[in-house]
Amino acid sequence: MAHDHDHSGHGAHVHGPTSGKRMWISLVVTLAFCAGEAIAGLFSHSLALLSDAGHNMSDAVALGLAAYAVAAIKKPAAGRHTYGYIRISTLTALFNSSTLVVIAIWIAIEAIGRFRHPEPITGNLMIGVACISVLMNTVIALALAGDAKHSLNSRAAFIHMAGDALSAVAVVLAGVIVHYTGWLYADPIVSLMIAVFIFWSAIGIVRDASDVLMEKAPKGLDVEEMAARIGGIEPVCGVHDVHVWTVGEGRNLLSCHVALPAEFTLLETTAIVAKIDKMLHDDFGIEHATIQPEENGLCKMAHAQTVFCTMEAHAHAGHSH
Incomplete structure (x- = not known):
């Protein structure tokens, strides 16, 4: 999601x-x-x-x-x-x-x-x-x-x-x-x-x-550095599934998953996502970023504070039932 x-x-x-x-x-x-x-x-x-x-x-x-x-x-x-x-x-x-x-x-x-x-x-x-x-x-x-x-x-x-x-x-x-x-x-x-x-x-x-x-990363953009910058924002625990591409005429887009602590509320998660979004725009020229937050670890549906889960986590949770 x-x-x-x-x-x-x-x-x-x-x-x-x-x-x-x-x-x-x-x-x-x-x-x-x-x-x-x-x-x-x-x-x-x-x-x-x-x-x-x-x-x-x-x-x-x-x-x-x-x-x-x-x-x-x-x-x-x-x-x-x-x-x-x-x-x-x-x-x-x-x-x-x-x-x-x-x-x-x-x-x-x-x-x-x-x-x-x-x-x-x-x-x-x-x-x-x-x-x-x-x-x-x-x-x-x-x-x-x-x-x-x-x-x-x-x-x-x-x-x-x-x-x-x-x-x-x-x-x-x-x-x-x-x-x-x-x-x-x-x-x-x-x-x-x-x-x-x-x-x-x-x-x-x-x-x-x-x-x-071919939707390659924009010329001159260091994807590894950008991912490291995202991971360096507290309290991000990890970054994966990073995709960056150019639609055209300088319009750079990004999608990625970021792992956050399980106890984070939706309001706290929204604030972190906005901070990441602003950094990507100001420092890397990303016009629009779709950032999917997820719990750091497997998604445990019983936890009331769970924000979002990856498809892999959902699949794992389904097998466990």
Whole structure:
């Protein structure tokens, strides 16, 4: 039987994304630039520009899905969606990053082909378009930077845009080398560098999103230390069945059993549970904790002061009758 409690006095709040409007505006700008960059890449025969346009298109998809997720997670919990729709943002981040992995592999394959059969490119056009890309992606990345600190959804969109800014810088470098030296291999080399960066960034998001979906403990949270802190609160006798997970967007939840002295009254137990709850919220960022108190030892149903018992204790008591 779980102990029901609230967070009055130290109410946790969700650090939700606040840049939904910025994402929609960024989406329109990115789509317009993607079309222009792709045309420029075809005209100049630049794989670096085409690869960057492809990455920018994935950014447009990412921004669109991220903006949708910002609106979707505000829908209240209802029916079978007891947690609401907050994990839409995690699914969005996973989809966006998985798409980036595919794009990175495609760019790498195309770059290897260019090493075998290099094509002449227009360096001046590469430099001009890439400079615009640097400016656009940097501005959008800065607009999303604040939410990226506490939202996986916004972080995925931010990494898309920041990655494009860095990629565009590399394209400028390749354009300068081609223009002044005529060394055509600079283009596929830069393309490979872009592919590696995209792949590395995407894998990080895939891993974090998968951790949320697999209900792993939040990153950076020491579960053993947290359990020890709970056990250190007097008069807790023991802690077990500790589970910590993230629903999404920084919403960390916990459930656990704590053993208390058998003589504790319900009022005393409620006070201890509230103390544990506040510590978990303030020191470990746990938004909601379900703490099940139980008697220290087997549950003896004859004791009037018994608060709660574990399922195992109930089963044992049933066998004893």
